[in-house]
Amino acid sequence: MNVDSMAVNILKRGVEFDTKKRYTEALVCYQEGLQILIDRMKEECDDDVKKYLKERVEDYMGRAENIKKLIAKQKESGKFHEQVQIKNNSTGHSYKTLFGRFLDKDVQYVIVEDPYIRNFHQCQNFLRLCELLVTSCSDLKKIELVTTKDNKSADVQMKYFKELRNNLMKYNIQFFAKYSDTLHDRQIVLDSGWIIKIGRGLDIFKPLENKFCLGVYDLDLRQCHETTVDIMHSKHVKQSS
CATH class of the missing domain: 1.20.58.80 (Phosphotransferase system, lactose/cellobiose-type IIA subunit)
Structure with missing residues (x-):
């Protein structure tokens, strides 16, 4: 039939x-x-x-x-442990596709640990994540980023974070950026208990051939680097300070 x-x-x-x-x-x-x-x-x-x-x-x-x-x-x-293998040059791995199903009204704060949120495209990836969090988590109150300081362009990095913080305030969401010289782990921790560990952190997408091609806005169409995504759950997630 x-x-x-x-x-x-x-x-x-x-x-x-x-x-x-x-x-x-x-x-x-x-x-x-x-x-x-x-x-x-x-x-x-x-x-x-x-x-x-x-x-x-x-x-x-x-x-x-x-x-x-x-x-x-x-x-x-x-x-609980779920693993996704992202192959080199594969597509269909936007942040929403990878872990959007865990972003809902139960999420009130999010901690993002990624040592490489420093230059423009890395900060732009973090901005895309923030957009997804804001549109998916109706009761979101706080986003915390732990990363390393860009010693070459620290002022520019701080400027990006300040602009993002001011913008998120319009949505009644607090944003804090913290710096660590020893940070190595890359993970997204939701206070609902879900923990998403991405081998490469947020920087999984390959550069585009030009600025007028598929993948500029829809990340599911963007080719990716090879990496592994591990999803776990804990009843005792790290608490935000």
Whole structure:
């Protein structure tokens, strides 16, 4: 039977993520695919087609519920770990795609640790992250950045941070930049418990060929460097000072 191809593709992708143990991504796909099937089932008049759609809905709803329980169990035991391998020159890895599913109303403050938020394109990547946080986390109160000081252009770096701080104040969000000479780890810590560790930090995107090509604004179209993203959960995340 001809089930909506969009739902089929989304649900197939969910199964692929499920098989790779990328459970949170699988859950998002199952939920999106299920909504399409449910909407289609409500509009269907043919009883046979409606019965087929109902069976598919019940099947994938069962898969989604099992994943929810598995994620909850792993979070409770502190053993949740999901890994994404980003291949060299691959696309489809914007910040929203990588970890946007963890950004919601439960997130009130975020700590970003990345030693290389110094020159213009690195600060611009951080700005893109801040945009995503502001649009996704409705109750966001504070963003804290821990990075290293750019000894060659410290004034310019501080200027970028000051401008960002003043802008975020318009959204009632506090921004603090702290400097560390020994910082090496790269991670994003959400007070909801999620911890996203990116091997290269925010600087995963390759330079564009020119300023008028795909990928200038949509980061899912930008080629990436090879790196690994590890996603974990802790009931006791680092507290902001």
